[in-house]
Amino acid sequence: MRLGRFVFALTLLTSLAIPLSAASIVVEVRDPQGAPLPNAVVYAVPDGKEMAASSRLAVMDQKDKTFVPHVLPVQVGTAVKFPNSDDIQHQVYSFSPAKTFQLPLYKGTPANPIVFTTPGVVTLGCNIHDKMNGYIVILETPFFEKSEESGRVEIRSLQPGKYTVHVWHPDMAHEPPSQNVTVSESERLDLTFSVTAAPAALTSAPLNKLEDKFKKYGNGRP
């Protein structure tokens, strides 16, 4: 949970207004075999700069008994809504130290979003659907991006300067070493991170065999 050490840099927020002169970092996230990894959160922390907290609103939806998105990176201070798009109730909880909370069984969207003020990773679960899990990654920097299927991430609009680039992935065994980079104006840096997967037992919820069976019967006989 070194993510908690991210430094919030307010200066970066001001430079966002000057896009033409901004630099960018392109990061390739791969597994040790070289396959692209989606759902990896890449973030760059500017050295020696405190970033202002965000007051933005983010949404962690629940559709088809999954959290959508599976991984939601937010800046510290972001309020996250937990609408329920399923026609069944969910009981969303988190035992993570970054934010421990429970949303008793509900349908629709609870009135008050939850504001995440502590950097870290909040692991979301549903008490009645063990398979459901999702992650909210609370970062102290606004320079982050989540990888898609290509495993490619581009962090744009960076002010020239020194940055420490981190990668986080829900299935990683440990965080790969961060990389210190210095970006110049209009420069584009290419970085590659290799992420080793942790044992599945530790990262993913166990298969609920019984529920599996229900599913199967629900879709018709195999």
Next chain:
Amino acid sequence: MAGRSFQAKLLYLLIGVLILLQTVTLAAIHFAGSHSLQRNLTLELRVGSRVFERILANRGRQLSDSVRVLAGDFGFREAIASRDRPTITSVLGNHGSRIDADAVFLVGLNGVVTADTVQKSLVGKKFPFPSLIATAEQMGEVSSIASLDGRPYQLVIVPVLAPRALAWVCMGFQIDENVLREFQRVTGLDISLSAGGDASRPLLISTLQPKLQPDLLRLFGRTRETADAEEISLKLGGAPYETLIERLRTGDRSRITTVIQRSLEEARRPYRTLELQIVVFSTLAVVLAIVVTMFFAQGVIRPLHRLAENAERIERGDYSAAVEIEQDDEIGQLATAFNRMRTGIAEREDQIIHQATHDGLTGLPNRTLFLDRLDHAIAAARRSGDSVGIIMMDLDRFKEINDTLGHQFGDQLLTEIGRRLTQSLRESDTVARLGGDEFGVSFNAREPDHAVDVARRIGASLDPAFILGGVSIDVDASMGIAIFPLHADDAGSLMKRADIAMYEAKKNHTAIALYEAGRDEHSVRRLSLLSELRQAIQRDELQLHYQPSIDMRTGRVAYAEALVRWNHPTHGRMNPDEFIPLAEQSGTIGALTKWVLRNATAECSEWMRRGMPLTVAVNLSVLDLFDSELPIYISGLLAEVGLPASNLVLEITESAIMRDPAHALKILRELKARGIRLSVDDFGTGYSSLAHLKRLPVDELKIDKSFVINLTSQSTDDAVIVRSTIELGHNMGLTVIAEGVETIESLDILKRLGCDMGQGYYMSPPLPADKFVRWIAESRWGIPTLKLEGV
């Protein structure tokens, strides 16, 4: 006793066979049982081992499920997430107790124990089974056996998910006696588990009785360093246990050994029960066999016993009792056959006895039975003082009847006679056929007269003529009577004397004769000869031979001495020396002499008519000299045959005259008076005195041949005697005749001595009449002028 032996044999045989059979069966069952038991035990133990594995695996799975459910409990997860160790420890205890976990650990993802429920807390230390955590990381969860604190545990490790793994929760379930008992319930096998425990005191969890456990531990101590699996036989508390020792697969490589055991005795119990049942049934079978055999044997033995008893009675000659065995089987048949045999033997014995004691022809008792009954009658009479009379009867002329009418007729006649005899007598009297035509009768005789009456009655019964096959025949019989105790003291003597009396009767033609005590007894041969001689005389069966005497002066035959010959049908030619004394003794001599006189004079008379003027010489017996009527008889005879008295010479022996000289002299004088010449025969042997000789009215002397035969030898004494005799005879005016002239020398000497006549083999032996006539015609001493008629 033979019966008991048979029964015993049968019993021994049957019981022997049964016991042998059952022993073999038992042994076969025993060995087959042991073999199959051994195999079954091995199999059972191996199956048991797999069952135990399966039980543990099932238990592990169940525990895993339980633990996983528990670990998914929201409250549990919430408590774990609280990071408050006391809370965590208490929730571990609380939730662990829900599923009876004996130890619960919470292990951080870094492998360090964060909370536990064990006494000596491991918090802050590395979890002791890191390999299990590694497996759980791979598999999502793990269930394994491991030693904890020296005790065997089933450990289940699952992650606490929220929903991502927060930590590992590990629950331990002791493998205790309850688990083992369940195994025992399922398999019926004993199982023991030995975990490391302390080196000095290994821990043992076992279903065995506590008292057996030390034995196992001790024995186990010796075998614990063996291979993964070993099958041995152990003794626990003295009883054998088939034992399979295996190492349990543990997650932590700790040494936990399972010992699966089966008590051999218990395993054998069904076999033992079976064997015991067989022994019981066998014993029952043997007892039943004994009872049945004895019953059966008795059924055989009792009748056999009765048969044996009966056979002994038959052996003693008792045929009266039949064996009564009413059985339909072979024994019954045997009894029936036995009875038939018994009656058969009795009948045959009766028949044999009858044949042995009876005459086959007439059916009358035979000599043996007659003697036997006579013995008994005499013995009885001796006691009671009675008398026993017997009659011996012989048929007259039976041989003649047999010869003329055939044996068959003779047999019929004998049978008929037997019948008449039986009819004429009382029942108590015995009539027997003693052989041939001889019958015997015995009866109680009070006195001799009574016996004679019986004989008369018998005689009367034979009087009516026998008419057999159209032939009528009269039968006469001679009977001799003897009476006990008057005539003899025993049966043999009595019969002999009755026989004598019978001969007497025959001789005298008296039909019946009573034995006279003191009478001279003759031998049977003599008696029979006597009877036969009498018959021979009657039937003219005798012959006369003639021996010539030569007149020395003329050289011609002058005398012919008539010598009687008897050609006996069975004894052949009888010597006169043998039968004449018999005739003299029996009184038959008179008849014989008369027969000789009649025939000789008749022959001589014939010769005279044929031109042979001879004198015939006839020998007289001494007894003849007592017959006063002899001279008259001879005179009548001579007249009858027409022979002059001078042509008859009667020769009397010197000894005969000497016996009663006075009486002899009287007869001789009468004969002499009738013109008959008399001659002294065998002169020189009788020591007769010259004085006597001088008084005798004899005409001739015949010198005994014993002197004459030796005349030519060196013995001069005989010559002297001969000469003296001749001179003496001449001096007394007697004609002297020499007998025994066998050589010409003798003849010459005699001639020289002046002997008047000579007789002997030199001239001729005695010849039958016809040959004698031929001799006269042909001999130089004969009559040359004689012309033989028809020769």
